[in-house]
Amino acid sequence: MxxxxxxxxxxxxxxxxxxxxxxxxxxxxxxxxxxxxxxxxxxxxxxxxxxxxxxxxxxxxxxxxxxxxxxxxxxxxxxxxxxYARMPLPTYGNAGWRTRVRRVADANLALHREHPWLLEIDDDRTAFGPGTIAKYDHELHALDPLPLDDVARDAALTFVLDFVRASARAQRPDPRADEMPEIWARWAGRLAEYLGDDHQLAQRVGSAAGEAMNAPASPTHAWEFGLARVLDSLNPK
Amino acid sequence: MxxxxxxxxxxxxxxxxxxxxxxxxxxxxxxxxxxxxxxxxxxxxxxxxxxxxxxxxxxxxxxxxxxxxxxxxxxxxxxxxxxYARMPLPTYGNAGWRTRVRRVADANLALHREHPWLLEIDDDRTAFGPGTIAKYDHELHALDPLPLDDVARDAALTFVLDFVRASARAQRPDPRADEMPEIWARWAGRLAEYLGDDHQLAQRVGSAAGEAMNAPASPTHAWEFGLARVLDSLNPK
DNA sequence: TCAGAACCTTGTACGGCGTACAACGTAAGA
DNA sequence: TCTTACGTTGTACGCCGTACAAGGTTCTGA
Missing domain, CATH: 1.10.10.60 (Homeodomain-like)
Incomplete structure (x- = not known):
């Protein structure tokens, strides 16, 4: 027991x-x-x-x-x-590191899309489980083509996975999605009154980003933006 | 009411x-x-x-x-x-974009260190508050020197802040920290038995990263690694 | 063969939580 | 002064995780 x-x-x-x-x-x-x-x-x-x-x-x-x-x-x-144990791990074949890392990122985004509750579990003891370790091992191998020592290799993988996690969190459907239209109808006018002409940059960029978010198939903009930068940043000097 | x-x-x-x-x-x-x-x-x-x-x-x-x-x-x-409203926002002076972004990152890391509970609050409606909007506006201005359109500017800031958030989460003290030594004493042997020679890369990299984590003043390694890459990735082409 | 040990299952119960509701008191407007 | 609107409060409901003890079931060893 x-x-x-x-x-x-x-x-x-x-x-x-x-x-x-x-x-x-x-x-x-x-x-x-x-x-x-x-x-x-x-x-x-x-x-x-x-x-x-x-x-x-x-x-x-x-x-x-x-x-x-x-x-x-x-x-x-x-x-x-x-x-983690049941997650389909990507194959690498003899692809270059960019493709390998992209596959790792895609696989993890898919994982979090299927199981959004994973984002709410944050217990370090998970690291000792067989599924978690197998996943870690496999994803570390994605970085084989890159000249990284052990500590840097771990940091690089963490960097990639943290980005994916944050993106998944942003893409996660709001549980309040149903009510938001009516809430927004009540709030929009008041917010405009409160804001007035203050924070014009925030107002402009915020509404641009908000519209981009609601446009068809474009919550993926931030994903593409970020992933491209993550990949660029791993370039060996 | x-x-x-x-x-x-x-x-x-x-x-x-x-x-x-x-x-x-x-x-x-x-x-x-x-x-x-x-x-x-x-x-x-x-x-x-x-x-x-x-x-x-x-x-x-x-x-x-x-x-x-x-x-x-x-x-x-x-x-x-x-x-967010009470958080000290960094000054920019006429610093270059790298310095400005670094100050934004530092300020947010300090914020999450002081108020770790912020990491547990994930309600989109926060975005409509005065403190949140003022912070957003101020941080968008950090990117003034960069040639970004509105949507990209929002994406870039999100990218930076998500990185900080993930780092803060990793640095957050484990509430189980007290018990971990004794738990680990009981677990280490069994885990070694379970693992055997499997996942050698994970075992090597994991222990290297674990030791680096426990070394004095080096949970900041991942922070420096990541922040350097975040900054590099924002370089205008 | 058969008692006892080991184990699983269960119902009850305790102290917590968020919050609906109704009774009551208080201060300003008519 | 009377009414109306509002703040405060105690009680209560339905959840939660889980400690505990009682009871049934299966194997072990004498």
């Missing part, structure tokens, strides 16, 4: 401790709990992943969930690692 | 609607509520900002808080905007 998070993360590894033989067979496994939690998060967001709802989804009492997972914090780590 | 968030954000503006004249004088103001909430978040983190604790801190019942703020969601927006 006090199986540690590290062992739960590696539960599929042959060397992982398994539950004792005695007692009734568990009606569910840790893996099933994590899968159900991921499905719930995909469908309704991370806030919907409560222990009680998870129990319902598994046909088991709420407290029974704690037999397979130590608590909600740990569950989030398991969910994140499972998502 | 149904004062809208937009009016609360601009509560110090002369054109903002004030509460009616009748009835007992309020024992606190919206500003005082927001200030108390920020103090609480600075001291104990955003999770400590509950309506009940806020009421206690203000010497007022929990429900009374709702007279001055529409709900917790709105309160977070007010807190973030207030933090």
């Amino acid at each position: 006090p199986r540690e998070l590290i062992d739960l993360l590696w539960r599929d590894h042959p060397a992982a401790p398994q539950g004792g033989a005695r007692g009734p067979r568990s009606r569910v496994t840790t893996g099933a709990v994590v899968d159900a939690a991921r499905a719930l998060a995909d469908a309704e967001g991370l806030a919907a992943v409560t222990v009680r709802r998870l129990g319902d989804a598994l046909g088991v009492s709420a407290m029974s969930v704690y037999t397979h997972v130590n608590g909600r914090d740990d569950l989030l780590v398991l969910m994140a690692d499972a998502a | 149904p004062r809208e968030l937009i009016d609360l954000l601009w509560r110090d503006h002369p054109a903002a609607p004030q509460g009616g004249a009748r009835g007992p004088r309020s024992r606190v103001t919206t500003g005082a509520v927001v200030d108390a909430a920020r103090a609480l978040a600075d001291a104990e983190g955003l999770a400590a900002v509950t309506v009940r604790r806020l009421g206690d801190a203000l010497g007022v019942s929990a429900m009374s808080v709702y007279t001055h703020v529409n709900g917790r969601d709105d309160l977070l927006v007010l807190m973030a905007d207030a933090a």
